[in-house]
Amino acid sequence: xxxxxxxxxxxxxxxxxxxxxxxxxxxxxxxxxxxxxxxxxxxxxxxxxxxxxxxxxxxxxxxxxxxxxxxxxxxxxxxxxxxxxxxxxxxxxxxxxxxxxxxxxxxxxxxxxxxxxxxxxxxxxxxxxxxxxxxxxxxxxxxxxxxxxxxxxxxxxxxxxxxxxxxxxxxxxxxxxxxxxxxxxxxxxxxxxxxxxxxxxxxxxxxxxxxxxxxxxxxxxxxxxxxxxxxxxxxxxxxxxxxxxxxxxxxxxxxxxxxxxxxxxxxxxxxxxxxxxxxxxxxxxxxxxxxxxxxxxxxxxxxxxxxxxxxxxxxxxxxxxxxxxxxxxxxxxxxxxxxxxxxxxxxxxxxxxxxxxxxxxxxxxxxxxxxxxxxxxxxxxxxxxxxxxxxx
Amino acid sequence: xxxxxxxxxxxxxxxxxxxxxxxxxxxxxxxxxxxxxxxxxxxxxxxxxxxxxxxxxxxxxxxxxxxxxxxxxxxxxxxxxxxxxxxxxxxxxxxxxxxxxxxxxxxxxxxxxxxxxxxxxxxxxxxxxxxxxxxxxxxxxxxxxxxxxxxxxxxxxxxxxxxxxxxxxxxxxxxxxxxxxxxxxxxxxxxxxxxxxxxxxxxxxxxxxxxxxxxxxxxxxxxxxxxxxxxxxxxxxxxxxxxxxxxxxxxxxxxxxxxxxxxxxxxxxxxxxxxxxxxxxxxxxxxxxxxxxxxxxxxxxxxxxxxxxxxxxxxxxxxxxxxxxxxxxxxxxxxxxxxxxxxxxxxxxxxxxxxxxxxxxxxxxxxxxxxxxxxxxxxxxxxxxxxxxxxx
Numbered sequence: 002x003x004x005x006x007x008x009x010x011x012x013x014x015x016x017x018x019x020x021x022x023x024x025x026x027x028x029x030x031x032x033x034x035x036x037x038x039x040x041x042x043x044x045x046x047x048x049x050x051x052x053x054x055x056x057x058x059x060x061x062x063x064x065x066x067x068x069x070x071x072x073x074x075x076x077x078x079x080x081x082x083x084x085x086x087x088x089x090x091x092x093x094x095x096x097x098x099x100x101x102x103x104x105x106x107x108x109x110x111x112x113x114x115x116x117x118x119x120x121x122x123x124x125x126x127x128x129x130x131x132x133x134x135x136x137x138x139x140x141x142x143x144x145x146x147x148x149x150x151x152x153x154x155x156x157x158x159x160x161x162x163x164x165x166x167x168x169x170x171x172x173x174x175x176x177x178x179x180x181x182x183x184x185x186x187x188x189x190x191x192x193x194x195x196x197x198x199x200x201x202x203x204x205x206x207x208x209x210x211x212x213x214x215x216x217x218x219x220x221x222x223x224x225x226x227x228x229x230x231x232x233x234x235x236x237x238x239x240x241x242x243x244x245x246x247x248x249x250x251x252x253x254x255x256x257x258x259x260x261x262x263x264x265x266x267x268x269x270x271x272x273x274x275x276x277x278x279x280x281x282x283x284x285x286x287x288x289x290x291x292x293x294x295x296x297x298x299x300x301x302x303x304x305x306x307x308x309x310x311x312x313x314x315x316x317x318x319x320x321x322x323x324x325x326x327x328x329x330x331x332x333x334x335x336x337x338x339x340x341x342x343x344x345x346x347x348x349x350x351x352x353x354x355x356x357x358x359x360x361x362x363x364x365x366x367x368x369x370x371x372x373x374x375x376x377x378x379x380x381x382x383x384x385x386x387x388x389x390x391x392x393x
Numbered sequence: 394x395x396x397x398x399x400x401x402x403x404x405x406x407x408x409x410x411x412x413x414x415x416x417x418x419x420x421x422x423x424x425x426x427x428x429x430x431x432x433x434x435x436x437x438x439x440x441x442x443x444x445x446x447x448x449x450x451x452x453x454x455x456x457x458x459x460x461x462x463x464x465x466x467x468x469x470x471x472x473x474x475x476x477x478x479x480x481x482x483x484x485x486x487x488x489x490x491x492x493x494x495x496x497x498x499x500x501x502x503x504x505x506x507x508x509x510x511x512x513x514x515x516x517x518x519x520x521x522x523x524x525x526x527x528x529x530x531x532x533x534x535x536x537x538x539x540x541x542x543x544x545x546x547x548x549x550x551x552x553x554x555x556x557x558x559x560x561x562x563x564x565x566x567x568x569x570x571x572x573x574x575x576x577x578x579x580x581x582x583x584x585x586x587x588x589x590x591x592x593x594x595x596x597x598x599x600x601x602x603x604x605x606x607x608x609x610x611x612x613x614x615x616x617x618x619x620x621x622x623x624x625x626x627x628x629x630x631x632x633x634x635x636x637x638x639x640x641x642x643x644x645x646x647x648x649x650x651x652x653x654x655x656x657x658x659x660x661x662x663x664x665x666x667x668x669x670x671x672x673x674x675x676x677x678x679x680x681x682x683x684x685x686x687x688x689x690x691x692x693x694x695x696x697x698x699x700x701x702x703x704x705x706x707x708x709x710x711x712x713x714x715x716x717x718x719x720x721x722x723x724x725x726x727x728x729x730x731x732x733x734x735x736x737x738x739x740x741x742x743x744x745x746x747x748x749x750x751x752x753x754x755x756x757x758x759x760x761x762x763x764x765x766x767x768x769x770x771x772x773x774x775x776x777x778x779x780x781x782x783x784x785x
């Protein structure tokens with residue numbers, strides 16, 4: 002029976018375990034499965050051990066659990082460690098490797114395949130996509146993204162409602178989302194508002210640097226128009242003409258983030274408004290209570306399809322989601338070569354989605370899962386139809 | 394027909410509008426309702442106008458919408474402005490005032506009643522409780538708290554799952570919750586874990602100052618035991634011997650917050666772990682997608698019961714929730730004098746809940762709404778049962 006090592010790598014998502022469940026269920030009875038704990042670190046250091054029934058059932062119990070039940074993590078996967086990983090597989094006579102991950106994972110898988118080739122060891126390689134940023138190329142979208150987008154869309158809508166209630170005290174809120182290079186998640190923050198008066202009034206993306214002056218002018222216009230300005234900004238946004246904002250982490254490692262705090266400061270100092278900023282944080286990649294059921298289903302199917310591709314002997318591929326050109330949302334779980342995925346690099350928002358957000362939202366809607374009921378429109382007695390003042 | 398001015402004040406909750414809906418439905422046909430926009434600011438400055446059918450239906454459409462649809466906000470309600478507010482009501486011959494709010498709102502209502510007394514104007518006063526902090530006295534709990542607690546419990550559990558997956562890279566996460574003086578929300582972060590290995594491993598409350606040394610020792614012990622330490626901290630927590638942590642807001646106003654960032658720095662510098670901190674933010678008071686249906690129901694009922702108390706002529710009261718000593722959760726929506734509420738001040742966690750969190754969680758469970766399925770226990774091959782290492 003074919004021996005298959007499987008694992009998870011990188012930052013978790015709300016549906017990463019669903020892909021793993023699809024994969025182990027698909028391989029059940031057709032292969033001997035070697036689950037790798039702790040991602041590429043486990044692959045490089047630990048002796049692979051076959052899955053017993055207990056571990057199989059334990060993995061299956063994670064269908065609706067966020068995180069990565071095998072452990073994923075980050076690891077400095079050096080060329081030497083990659084060679085060790087291949088040697089570990091060879092030692093156990095494991096000729097198939099399937100990992101669930103993002104861009105970094107796909108690059109590593111490609112390299113592992115090349116190393117195996119170099120030493121003449123036959124190694125079948127299959128990648129299964131996962132990302133909250135949606136920056137993986139050669140797939141319509143990747144499992145994990147839609148749940149994160151649903152969380153962001155819901156959170157932004159609710160936080161704007163909260164701000165509306167506080168308008169006599171607070172004028173501006175800045176909500177920071179994940180998305181180091183791509184604005185898919187940040188732009189999702191407008192899905193439930195779509196430019197109506199209820200905000201968010203402004204969204205800033207990594208793909209579109211904007212000057213400080215323009216931001217101040219846009220925020221000021223929004224406050225004049227609506228009394229408040231709800232702003233969504235991607236962690237990867239940069240002021241035009243500036244380098245990416247990094248904050249000196251206390252861990253001594255430069256990390257992205259902090260753009261919302263900088264904007265808070267800028268807007269308060271220059272415009273005098275009461276401004277509050279916040280980061281939507283790790284809930285974006287783990288909020289099981291805001292998960293898109295369509296996303297979870299696709300994640301599960303991607304894992305299952307990977308098992309079929311393994312049985313069919315395909316190698317050097319990543320499973321992908323191919324949206325069909327039908328009137329209603331329809332998709333095929335297919336595959337594409339890892340070479341093409343790695344070559345295409347980080348996928349940014351296409352210009353057409355930035356130019357016309359309604360096109361983006363039409364693309365986004367079917368993968369967000371269950372329809373979300375609208376909130377009522379704002380009462381006409383808004384900022385521009387003030388009640389009669391008795392006292393100033 | 395009795396004329397009743399109604400309004401919302403202070404920070405919104407996910408179910409504040411449900412109380413308003415209960416109130417307007419309860420008053421329908423029995424009173425002429427004057428909705429006050431923008432909280433106490435509107436009460437002080439604007440001429441009250443009666444609700445028409447359109448506004449009534451618009452308010453009712455907010456049953457499931459977070460925020461405060463009339464506007465609540467913060468307002469410096471000076472003695473002069475309070476007098477203006479009473480004069481505004483007198484001018485329209487409005488003899489009843491019902492507001493939904495927290496401790497500040499109840500104090501203001503009490504003062505408004507006294508001012509009316511002083512000038513011999515008959516003014517019936519009814520308060521309806523609302524808070525996410527649960528720091529209102531003389532009620533078993535206040536509407537809004539349980540939904541916030543549900544969001545915190547779910548978020549903490551998910552973020553811990555995410556951390557477990559990242560354990561080869563990150564050791565400590567600090568999750569900051571609301572709660573300026575009371576730890577109800579922070580302690581809710583442990584509801585879904587209850588001291589099992591899955592964390593949170595440590596919870597720090599405003600009621601229990603702890604020294605820096607003790608925190609370092611506790612975090613270090615948790616990491617040794619479990620490989621990670623998930624820490625929940627209330628925004629109002631203070632190091633023993635220190636003043637409350639305030640950060641200089643860019644708005645020039647000293648605000649609470651930032652304790653999680655300080656703890657991140659302390660733990661990283663002293664113990665060298667990779668630490669990340671985050672604040673759960675405004676979702677705590679507006680996450681309609683994690684609302685407790687029991688909380689929403691109680692919020693709605695509190696509004697409806699307020700209408701009955703108004704019809705019965707009660708005054709100087711706050712509606713409250715009286716838990717019955719039954720085996721199963723049971724409650725009566727009753728009332729208590731505003732004097733007692735104001736006199737009792739901010740309600741902290743009782744010592745018995747801090748000493749035995751299982752007592753607290755038994756108290757909390759029925760108000761959190763629909764039961765939340767458990768996550769599977771961690772795999773036995775955890776930190777203490779390492780797989781066989783081929784390489785170090």
